[in-house]
Amino acid sequence: MFSANTKVFRPKMADVSTFFPVKREFFSGFIEIFSEAAISSYFFSGESIKLVVDKGVCFFSLGKKERVWKGQLHVAAKILDGRQIASQMREELKGRIAGLVQRGIRPGLAVILVGDDPASKSYVTAKEKACEEVGIYSSDNRLSAATTETDLLGLIERFNRDPKIHGILVQLPLPKHINEERVLNAICPEKDVDGFHPVNVGRMVIGQRCFLPCTPHGVVQMLVRSGVVLEGAEVVIVGRSNIVGKPLANLLIRKGRMGNATVTICHTKTRNLAEHVRRADIVIAAAGRPRTITADMVKEGAVVIDVGVNRVEDASSKNGYRLVGDVDFEAVRQKASMITPVPGGVGPMTITMLLYNTVESAERAAENR
Numbered sequence: 001m002f003s004a005n006t007k008v009f010r011p012k013m014a015d016v017s018t019f020f021p022v023k024r025e026f027f028s029g030f031i032e033i034f035s036e037a038a039i040s041s042y043f044f045s046g047e048s049i050k051l052v053v054d055k056g057v058c059f060f061s062l063g064k065k066e067r068v069w070k071g072q073l074h075v076a077a078k079i080l081d082g083r084q085i086a087s088q089m090r091e092e093l094k095g096r097i098a099g100l101v102q103r104g105i106r107p108g109l110a111v112i113l114v115g116d117d118p119a120s121k122s123y124v125t126a127k128e129k130a131c132e133e134v135g136i137y138s139s140d141n142r143l144s145a146a147t148t149e150t151d152l153l154g155l156i157e158r159f160n161r162d163p164k165i166h167g168i169l170v171q172l173p174l175p176k177h178i179n180e181e182r183v184l185n186a187i188c189p190e191k192d193v194d195g196f197h198p199v200n201v202g203r204m205v206i207g208q209r210c211f212l213p214c215t216p217h218g219v220v221q222m223l224v225r226s227g228v229v230l231e232g233a234e235v236v237i238v239g240r241s242n243i244v245g246k247p248l249a250n251l252l253i254r255k256g257r258m259g260n261a262t263v264t265i266c267h268t269k270t271r272n273l274a275e276h277v278r279r280a281d282i283v284i285a286a287a288g289r290p291r292t293i294t295a296d297m298v299k300e301g302a303v304v305i306d307v308g309v310n311r312v313e314d315a316s317s318k319n320g321y322r323l324v325g326d327v328d329f330e331a332v333r334q335k336a337s338m339i340t341p342v343p344g345g346v347g348p349m350t351i352t353m354l355l356y357n358t359v360e361s362a363e364r365a366a367e368n369r
């Protein structure tokens, strides 16, 4: 049926596929696929050929020598489902928690919320629910907006000494009259499961054992667990905050399987953002601005991670708004090979990494008993 040159491709990823019709006469001709790496397999059925493609685009030509049908096949990116990866990681954590419980230790997380900012309330509720689901004890501390800094520091000190508590999380932002830096520095580094304490930040930078910050660590886990090779990859991060951009860059340049990437960080003073992003094998958007990354800025087949969470007005939604990321999702999806949605991408990973750090902390406490 095929010429001697026909390549046989073994199916790898059957979940990203496309189907298009070709004339029967072509079947006795030849098939040549220019972008072999993009094709996992092909199947014939009736008058059609089905190519299974695992990259954003492939170029093909099929038919007889005198009549060649050339084309370009675009396949929308694979959606990286943060909820699914997070749920797999939470199952793994349940096993570790069961091991700790057998040794008489139940991991405990103290969650502190000051004031009644609706977004913060919903984050805290989600974190407590997640703790409950995996079997972590959570101490819920919702304080009034009028709480003094001294009282808050006193509560943190109490949890620093409490052996039932392995992690302390202070939900940010804090009311204006409280000094955020003083509060975060008051959490003992061994219970700083958010990874924001300068001791943990410093340890991360020089590669010592520490708690990794949740969102950046979640992004790295998501990439690695989705089979994305970081070694040697050109990564462009848009955003240089202390909680996302900077730590993420630090993690990605570490030596080892979870790092070894070449990283560029962009910010509002970067000249020609598009030029940088276009070079990237992996684009990570953490700018906090909708449509910062548009399709013309993305290389064919790039992996796109959208950390941004932005509220945009939407009269059709019952709250009057909806959440979007920093990436022009529908358009970029047509070019990327993998992309995270918002919501349902990085968000669930962030909470999972908080649980992960709390379990790590409890395991360290068990080691030191």
Ligand SMILES: NC(=O)c1ccc[n+]([C@@H]2O[C@H](COP(=O)([O-])OP(=O)(O)OC[C@H]3O[C@@H](n4cnc5c(N)ncnc54)[C@H](OP(=O)(O)O)[C@@H]3O)[C@@H](O)[C@H]2O)c1
Residues within 6 Å of the ligand: 215, 238, 239, 240, 241, 242, 243, 244, 245, 266, 267, 268, 269, 270, 273, 286, 287, 288, 289, 292, 307, 308, 309, 310, 346, 347, 350
């Ligand atoms: N999904 C999650 O779990 C999660 C967790 C944390 C944050 N987030 C979201 O991620 C986004 C970023 O958070 P953040 O705390 O890092 O924000 P941030 O502190 O406001 O930092 C934003 C960064 O993006 C840069 N930036 C903004 N607009 C830009 C543009 N047009 N071009 C290039 N750079 C630009 C800023 O540059 P300059 O430094 O020059 O101002 C800054 O470095 C937000 O939407 C936030 O809600 C999500």
